[in-house]
Each structure stands twice: as C-alpha cells, then as structure tokens.
Amino acid sequence: MLTSLLTSLTLLALAGATPVPQTAQQLSRAKAYQLQIQLLDPTKDLEPSIAGTYIGTIHVGAGLNVAVAGGRNVSGDTPFYTNGTAAEGYVDxxxxLGTAYPWGIKVQDQNSSDATYPGEHDVEIDVGGGSNGLGLVTDGGEVTLGGLAAGNYAVCNRFNGYVRANLTMVKYVYEGETLPDGCVGIEFVPLCAELNTLPEGSEWTHDFVQEVDCVVPA
Incomplete structure (x- = not known):
C-alpha cells in the first residue's frame, strides 16, 4: 500500500515537471491567420477559462489597444498577417481591424515594463507597425507566434486604470524570468484564415504580406 502510494506521488511529481503534450498540429500555408490561445499546461487556467479563446483588443487611448484574451468566435473578424521581409529590414x-490603417502587435523588450506592474512586459495592438522581428516560428512540426527573444506569452488578471476594470491582459515572460502571480503561460497558435480585402479608401497595402505556415482549423 505504502509502495503504491509513493509510486503514485512520484508519477505526479514527474508529471508536474514535464511539459504537457498537446495534440499534433496539421500544418498548411496561408497569408493570414487567427491567433488562438493554447495553455502551456492545460491544468493551469484562469477563471473563466481562456483556453481556446483568441487574442483581442481593448481600447485604452487614441490609436492604442491592450492585447487581451478575447472571445471564442472569430467569424467575421479580420485576421492577422505577417508583413515585410528580412531583406527589406522589417518584419512584423x-x-x-476593419480600418484604413494597419495595427501592429507590439511587445515590450526586456528593458521595458508596465508602469503599474513593474517587471511585466506588456503586449499591445496599436495603430501603425508592430515590433520589428515579430513573426511565426515553426519548430518540430509546430507553429506558434514568436517573441522578440526566448520566452513565452502569458495571460494575467490585471486592473487597467483607463477602463477601470480587471482585464485578462496578454504579457510576455522572457527566458529566466518568473511567471507573475495571477498569470498562466500560453502560446498563440495561428489558425489558417483568408486575408481580408482592404476597405475602399484604405491608406495601406497588402503587397508585402508573407505566405506562412499555419494550423488547419479543426
């Protein structure tokens, strides 16, 4: 009985220290994608659950949006796309967002952090270009949204003074940093989508959109 109990506890300890395997991805190629949240550890989630939701935006000022864990249905929403090339010196x-301008994902670097929550690196979706070098990363047959350096994304329950409410805000945790309290580790899985047509009168172009690896929606 004691041996059985010790064996069970040992297996649980090993399970807690081992990355939780995810369902294998079926990859394809497309010029656009929706960014779906996948928990790094399915046993660690927020309440209500953010598993399977998509990245969304909350307006916090002129041309400024914080990235948040959004809804479960992206039907009709405009997709994300990778723009530019390394040869041109800029990829984002x-x-x-259904407007005449592009909105880019911006991730704070290791030397910058949230004014209210020092040490936490914000993720925003603001008008104009995004963080240079940000893009999708394919590794071992899986594709996810990469960061500016090694690390992983997280979603945290945080109060935002502009909207005066608690939000499920997206953050980035660099390698060597500790996941803050009230947060769960995630990755963004790009689900293949169709690139939207720019609205009439748009001051933007899709001429430099890349075709990228993406995951075939289930």
Missing amino acids: VLND
Whole structure:
C-alpha cells in the first residue's frame, strides 16, 4: 500500500515537471491567420477559462489597444498577417481591424515594463507597425507566434486604470524570468484564415504580406 502510494506521488511529481503534450498540429500555408490561445499546461487556467479563446483588443487611448484574451468566435473578424521581409529590414505582425490603417502587435523588450506592474512586459495592438522581428516560428512540426527573444506569452488578471476594470491582459515572460502571480503561460497558435480585402479608401497595402505556415482549423 505504502509502495503504491509513493509510486503514485512520484508519477505526479514527474508529471508536474514535464511539459504537457498537446495534440499534433496539421500544418498548411496561408497569408493570414487567427491567433488562438493554447495553455502551456492545460491544468493551469484562469477563471473563466481562456483556453481556446483568441487574442483581442481593448481600447485604452487614441490609436492604442491592450492585447487581451478575447472571445471564442472569430467569424467575421479580420485576421492577422505577417508583413515585410528580412531583406527589406522589417518584419512584423499586423491586423487591419476593419480600418484604413494597419495595427501592429507590439511587445515590450526586456528593458521595458508596465508602469503599474513593474517587471511585466506588456503586449499591445496599436495603430501603425508592430515590433520589428515579430513573426511565426515553426519548430518540430509546430507553429506558434514568436517573441522578440526566448520566452513565452502569458495571460494575467490585471486592473487597467483607463477602463477601470480587471482585464485578462496578454504579457510576455522572457527566458529566466518568473511567471507573475495571477498569470498562466500560453502560446498563440495561428489558425489558417483568408486575408481580408482592404476597405475602399484604405491608406495601406497588402503587397508585402508573407505566405506562412499555419494550423488547419479543426
């Protein structure tokens, strides 16, 4: 009985120290994608659950949006796309958000952090270009949204003074940093989508959109 109990506890300890395997991805190629949240550890989630939701935006000022864990249905939403090339010296991830301008994903670097929550690196989706070098990363047959350096994304329950409410805000945790309290580790899985047509009168172009690896929606 004691041996059985010790064996069970040992297996649980090993399970807690081992990355939780995820369902294998079926990859394809497309010029656009929706960014779906996948928990790094399915046993660690927020309440209500953010598993399977998509990245969304909350307006916090002129041309400024914080990235948040959004809804479960992206039907009709404009997708993200990878814009530019390394040869041109700039690559970022954009979304038109149904407007005449691009909105880019911006991730704070290791030397910058949230004014209210020092040490936490914010993720925003603001008008104009995104963080240079941000893009999708394919590794071992899986594709996810990469960061500016090694690390992983997280979603945290945080109070935002502009909207005066608690939000499920997206953050980035660099390698060597500790996941803050009230947060769960995630990755963004790009689900293949169709690139939207720019609205009439748009001051933007899709001429430099890349075709990238993405995951075939289930």
